[in-house]
Amino acid sequence: MKNRKKNLYLVIWICLICLLPVNSGAQCVSFAKNVAKIKLGEFVHDGNYNATILGTGETAELYKTFFAGETYRVTVSKIETLPNIHFRLMDNDNNILFDNKKHDYVDVWDFTVESTQMLVLKIKVLEDPNNQQSITKGCVAVLFGIKK
Amino acid sequence: MRKKLLQGIKIFSIIFLGQWILSSCQSCSNTNSSGEQDDVVESAEKKVDPKLMEDFNKSKLIFYSLPSPLETAMLIKRSGARFNEEILNPISNVTNYNTNLKMALNLGIYSADLSYTGLFDQTQSTIQYMGCAKKMAEGLSIIDAIDETTISKLQDNMNNKDIVMEIISETFMSSNAYLKENDRPAISVMVLVGGWVEGLYLASELTNGSMENNKRLLDKIIYQKLSLITMLNLMESYSENEDIQYLQGKMNELKSIFEQVKIVNTSKVESETDTENKVTTIKAESETYISKEVFEALIKKVAEIRTEFIS
Numbered sequence: 199m200k201n202r203k204k205n206l207y208l209v210i211w212i213c214l215i216c217l218l219p220v221n222s223g224a225q226c227v228s229f230a231k232n233v234a235k236i237k238l239g240e241f242v243h244d245g246n247y248n249a250t251i252l253g254t255g256e257t258a259e260l261y262k263t264f265f266a267g268e269t270y271r272v273t274v275s276k277i278e279t280l281p282n283i284h285f286r287l288m289d290n291d292n293n294i295l296f297d298n299k300k301h302d303y304v305d306v307w308d309f310t311v312e313s314t315q316m317l318v319l320k321i322k323v324l325e326d327p328n329n330q331q332s333i334t335k336g337c338v339a340v341l342f343g344i345k346k
Numbered sequence: 347m348r349k350k351l352l353q354g355i356k357i358f359s360i361i362f363l364g365q366w367i368l369s370s371c372q373s374c375s376n377t378n379s380s381g382e383q384d385d386v387v388e389s390a391e392k393k394v395d396p397k398l399m400e401d402f403n404k405s406k407l408i409f410y411s412l413p414s415p416l417e418t419a420m421l422i423k424r425s426g427a428r429f430n431e432e433i434l435n436p437i438s439n440v441t442n443y444n445t446n447l448k449m450a451l452n453l454g455i456y457s458a459d460l461s462y463t464g465l466f467d468q469t470q471s472t473i474q475y476m477g478c479a480k481k482m483a484e485g486l487s488i489i490d491a492i493d494e495t496t497i498s499k500l501q502d503n504m505n506n507k508d509i510v511m512e513i514i515s516e517t518f519m520s521s522n523a524y525l526k527e528n529d530r531p532a533i534s535v536m537v538l539v540g541g542w543v544e545g546l547y548l549a550s551e552l553t554n555g556s557m558e559n560n561k562r563l564l565d566k567i568i569y570q571k572l573s574l575i576t577m578l579n580l581m582e583s584y585s586e587n588e589d590i591q592y593l594q595g596k597m598n599e600l601k602s603i604f605e606q607v608k609i610v611n612t613s614k615v616e617s618e619t620d621t622e623n624k625v626t627t628i629k630a631e632s633e634t635y636i637s638k639e640v641f642e643a644l645i646k647k648v649a650e651i652r653t654e655f656i657s
Binding site: 256265296313 | 408416424523569575616617623624627630
């Protein structure tokens with residue numbers, strides 16, 4: 199009876215270990231789905247997944263064609279513990295078309311384009327003035343919604 | 347001896363279980379947004395070496411965002427094009443794809459067909475094409491992106507276009523994210539290429555070979571030149587992969603034709619921001635030019651590449 203109980207105990211532990219790889223791959227998917235995507239509101243998410251882990255001070259760029267006549271909603275979302283994200287929309291000649299610094303580092307903004315353009319979204323996770331001792335890292339997701 | 351073995355396994359198990367709980371919490375999906383956010387935080391001690399910090403700050407990640415199958419289908423519909431079932435990849439082809447390359451390309455292709463049928467209210471076809479996308483995703487071992495629940499949800503909401511678009515968008519994002527986060531980004535790129543080529547194929551076929559039929563649609567085709575550049579840049583990151591090399595070859599064939607298409611900004615790109623409504627309008631004037639010969643060559647090449655992908 200005692201041996202059977204031990205064997206059962208052993209099987210349960212092994213099963214739990216076997217479950218280990220199931221969740222080890224996912225990183226920012228649930229953040230993008232459950233936090234970032236909601237910020238697109240009534241706009242339809244285009245289905246593209248642009249998310250990664252960034253740390254304070256790190257930068258990223260996103261290249262996208264904005265089609266004439268469409269209105270796009272862009273969200274640059276981050277986990278709560280990361281400092282604000284500074285993002286700018288720029289054209290090919292590095293002209294700044296929008297800078298969220300002028301709008302209190304807002305994380306959602308709409309863009310309408312009158313003629314089709316390839317634009318670059320440049321993002322930077324700001325340094326954390328309250329935390330000079332460590333680098334905070336976490337998920338950042340850049341999602342695009344299209345007006346219905 | 348047996349007792350010692352059991353104890354050893356127990357200690358190991360406790361350590362692994364602890365890790366498992368932590369990693370599960372990183373990936374679990376729940377509706378508590380602050381919980382979500384806390385779960386994915388990690389902190390590391392800052393190195394005192396300023397050079398290292400400088401290098402860290404310089405690190406730059408680049409995303410290339412192609413028009414998704416859903417966006418392309420929306421562009422096609424808004425240009426006033428009609429629905430034509432005959433140009434879609436036949437459902438019966440779904441059993442023909444056995445390699446990773448073919449399954450990935452056709453996951454993109456069927457996703458584009460699914461978006462097109464969904465936006466044009468083709469109830470039965472939409473469900474069938476979702477089934478094809480599911481089969482391709484299963485073939486690529488993409489877990490949980492499209493399951494029976496997705497298809498049931500689609501069936502139950504076929505009369506609600508908003509929900510249909512939401513389901514299509516969600517399945518595309520799930521497949522894409524699964525591949526990227528499970529160290530298979532090259533496969534993810536192949537899916538994007540398949541979807542992009544199918545979108546371009548559908549648009550070019552819907553012109554019925556005429557540059558005059560639908561100017562708005564022609565415009566959308568011309569501007570795919572910009573997306574092609576994005577796609578070539580995206581593929582460059584995975585150029586050691588043989589399948590990607592094959593696709594680069596195909597896309598370069600297309601590029602040589604697109605190079606004869608002219609897109610010129612005739613004014614400076616300017617912006618006007620409406621702070622109250624949180625919207626910025628990007629203004630620029632541009633002109634495009636495509637000759638009849640180049641247009642025909644483009645349509646022919648797109649059809650040739652797409653035929654190769656679906657065969």
